[in-house]
Each structure stands twice: as C-alpha cells, then as structure tokens.
Amino acid sequence: MFGRRFFSTSTAKSFILSQLGENALRKKDLNQKFYLVREDVLPEAMKKTLEVKELLERGKADSVQDAVNKVDLSRSAFYKYRDTVFPFHTVVKEKIITLFFYLEDRSGTLSQLLEVAARFHCNVLTIHQTIPIQGRANVTLSLDVTNMSTDLDDLLTKLKKLEFVEKVEVLGSGA
Numbered sequence: 025m026f027g028r029r030f031f032s033t034s035t036a037k038s039f040i041l042s043q044l045g046e047n048a049l050r051k052k053d054l055n056q057k058f059y060l061v062r063e064d065v066l067p068e069a070m071k072k073t074l075e076v077k078e079l080l081e082r083g084k085a086d087s088v089q090d091a092v093n094k095v096d097l098s099r100s101a102f103y104k105y106r107d108t109v110f111p112f113h114t115v116v117k118e119k120i121i122t123l124f125f126y127l128e129d130r131s132g133t134l135s136q137l138l139e140v141a142a143r144f145h146c147n148v149l150t151i152h153q154t155i156p157i158q159g160r161a162n163v164t165l166s167l168d169v170t171n172m173s174t175d176l177d178d179l180l181t182k183l184k185k186l187e188f189v190e191k192v193e194v195l196g197s198g199a
Contacts, residue, residue, distance in 0.1 A: 066109070072097040073105040119170050119197070120149065123183070125163040126191040129156035133188045134163060140182055141165065145173045164195070 063071065076091040078084075085091035092102050127133050134153060141148055147168040154162045172179065176194075183192050 069097065069101040070105050070109045073102050073109055074111055076102050077106065078111075119172075120166060120168055121176065121197040122164060122166045122195040123180075124193045124195050125165070125183075125189060127161050127163060128188040128190065129159050129161045130188050133161075133186075136186060136188075137163065137165065137183065140179070140186070141167055144169075144179050144182070145171045146179070147171070160190075 072092075072095045075095045076085075076088070076097060079091040079094060080088065085094060088099060088102060092099050125137065134151070138148060138151075147170075148165060149168055150164070150166040152164040169176065169179075176197075180192055180194070183189060
C-alpha cells in the first residue's frame with residue numbers, strides 16, 4: 025500500500041520538531057523510538073485525537089473544546105495524545121520541485137506549461153513570470169509531485185519538447 029518507503033529515526037525526529045517546535049520537546053523525547061501502526065490497532069482516544077487535530081487544522085472547529093465535543097473526546101485525552109500521534113501522510117510530506125524556464129514570449133505559453141503539469145498529476149504551488157524582454161521571458165514553477173503519474177525525467181522531457189521552451193532547469197527539490 026505504501027510502496028517501499030522507509031523512514032529513519034532522524035526523519036521522524038525532524039518531522040516531530042517541525043510539527044511541535046524545538047521548545048515543545050524535552051531532550052529525552054528525541055531519544056524515543058517511533059512506530060508506524062495501522063489505524064485499526066490504535067486506541068479510540070488516539071483516533072479521535074487525530075480527528076480533533078484535523079478539525080482544528082481545517083477550521084471546522086472554533087476551539088479545542090468545540091472540536092472535542094464534535095468527536096466525543098475529553099479535553100484531557102486530547103491533550104494527552106496531541107503531541108504524540110500524527111497521520112502518516114503528514115510524515116511523508118510532499119515532494120516539491122522548483123523548475124526555472126527560459127521561454128520565447130508567445131501567447132499561451134504559460135497555459136501550455138500548466139497543462140503539461142496537470143497531465144502529469146502535478147499540483148502547482150507557485151508561479152512567477154518575469155516581464156518579457158526582447159522576446160524572452162522566464163517562468164519559475166514550484167510543483168508538488170507527490171501524485172505525479174511518472175518520473176521526473178519524463179516530465180522534464182515533455183516540457184523541453186514544447187517548441188517555445190529554450191531551457192528548463194531544476195532549481196531545487198525537497199521532501
């Protein structure tokens with residue numbers, strides 16, 4: 025189901041620090057072991073804690089009290105587990121790449137770039153386009169490629185084949 029993704033203890037520690045902030049954890053907490061467990065074996069209070077966190081993140085609850093009432097969980101149970109249980113998709117994090125394009129200034133070039141990204145199931149996070157000068161323009165795209173339907177080389181090959189693209193550079197990738 026998850027493919028061959030392995031996470032080191034340092035990855036888990038980095039993730040938890042990013043979620044809670046450096047001051048939220050004591051030094052001994054960073055020496056703890058972390059586990060990936062199926063949802064069906066989690067205690068009900070942990071599952072409901074995850075629901076509360078999601079309601080709060082999405083703005084579907086005005087306060088912790090409102091959220092715990094919606095899922096029928098005590099505030100004390102929420103506070104007991106809130107910093108110890110995280111959804112798997114949050115740990116995996118998105119895969120983000122930033123591409124820099126050197127383009128000929130033609131009508132519709134940006135929409136064609138975006139169309140290719142969409143065909144490959146990339147989610148466009150940011151777009152920056154310079155003002156065209158002497159028939160040339162630059163575009164920077166940041167893409168979430170978590171759900172990309174193929175590998176990065178195929179996407180780059182397709183983008184480079186567009187007749188108005190002079191050059192594509194991968195400025196960075198992460199996650």
